[in-house]
Amino acid sequence: MDLVFDDLNETERRIHELRADIGYLSLCEILDRQNDRTLVRVDFSVSQLGGYLRDDRPPLSRSERERMPADDEPEEDEDGDADEDNDDEDDRGPRLSDLGVPDSSLPSLEQLARAATRWIKHTCAGFMVGETVRDFKIRVFSAKGHKTIHARRFTVRDLDRERAAKAPIAAPAPIAVALTPTVVPIKPEPGRSEALPEARAWRALSDGYTNLIGLIQPSYAHLATLQNAALSNQQGEIQQLREGLETLSGELVKLRVGLAEVDQEGRAEVAKQERNDGLGKQFISEVGLVGRTFVAGKFGLPPEVAKLTELVTTSPELTAALQDPAVLELLARPEVRAEFGQMLKQTAADQKAAQAAAAKAQAEAAAKAASTPPSPPPADPPPAA
Secondary structure (H helix, E strand, C coil), X not given: CCEEEECCHHHHHHHHHCCCCEEEEEEXXXXXXXXEEEEEEEECCHHHHHHHCCCCCCCCXXXXXXXCCHHHCCXXXXXXXXXXXXXXXXXXXXXXXXXXXXXXXXXXXXXXXXXXXXXXXXXXXXXXXXXXXXXEEEEEEECCCCXXXXXXXXXXXXXXXXXXXXXXXXXXXXXXXXXXXXXXXXXXXXXXXXXCHHHHHHHHHHHHHHHHHHHXXXXXXXXXXXXXXXXXXXXXXXXXXXXXXXXXXXXXXXHHHHHHHHHHHHHHHHHHHHHHHHHHHHXXXXXXXXXXXXXXXXXXXXXXXHHXXXXXXXXXXXXXXXXXXXXXXXXXXXXXXXXXXXXXXXXXXXXXXXXXXXXHHHHHHHHHHHHCCXXXXXXXXXXXX
16 A cells, blocks of 8 residues: 555644653544544553554655655665665654664653654554545543643545556457467456456455554553553452451451350349349248348337338339339328228228138038938839839
8 A cells, every 4th residue: 555644744743742741642533524433542652652663764655755856865875775874864763773772771752752653654554444535533632631632634545546546447358259269368458457346455455464463463562461460450459358358357256256255244244133132032031020020120110011021022013013103103192102001901801801701601501511411312113013
């Protein structure tokens, strides 16, 4: 392919001027006057532009050689070699060997700018397979990618396809008819093979394969770098997660041990309290009269009050009722205490009367049973005749 890049010089100049602020570049396809579509992007870094930092000079295209004046052709020295003293005056700048920079060192921003220019031309050549004229747009973004610092359209033309489209197709030469059937080979005419559609298709296919290999080859190193970085990041994150899980497991074990200790201490305290309450109730119930007499003598209380205290403390229901604030508030009223006393007396009298009536009824039944004579035994039946 003999490609010509129209209006690309301004973009190359701006890339060289803005080389310190460039983050990445994107190549777009022009769809119409208002819209475009992004085809590919590249970071302004050695990892992605390393394949275009070559030190050799690219050969001139056919159109550039035809447009080159006779005065600009390289002169030959006495040994017959081309003069290379003006190599650093082209658009690529000085060579790395002329600057004394070793091949293992990092390139400068100027070299990256020239590599970006080669990337634009090389990528456009890949998209020009089978195309005669195509419009592109290059966008240059800042280091953080939040601002477009340059955008410009340019046109790429394939002069070989233009000349092939304009070349007339020669008519086939007439074949002389002999009396006997013979096979006459047709000699290809000069320039005709280039004008045939099949020849153009095969040539475009060959150029496409060549450009595809050139595009894929610089990407292998970048893919390997990205893969190694991703694996390193994943290993670091896995190690951090593992340490975090170990820390959480240790804290969980400590928490469970603490809960078990607190539960055990609470159960021991409850059991101790229940045991003390049971011993106190048992002591009060077993002391009996001696205890009541001792308590009455010790605290100056009558035996009836000591007996009442024993009854209250040995009854859980009565103790719970007397501990209720509402019940205590009622008992604090004199009229309530009087009614409560009358109710207890009436209940005791009713119970005593019921017991006396039951004893009287039982005595009457026994007396009636004693005064009644026993009934005679039944007579034997008469014998059968």
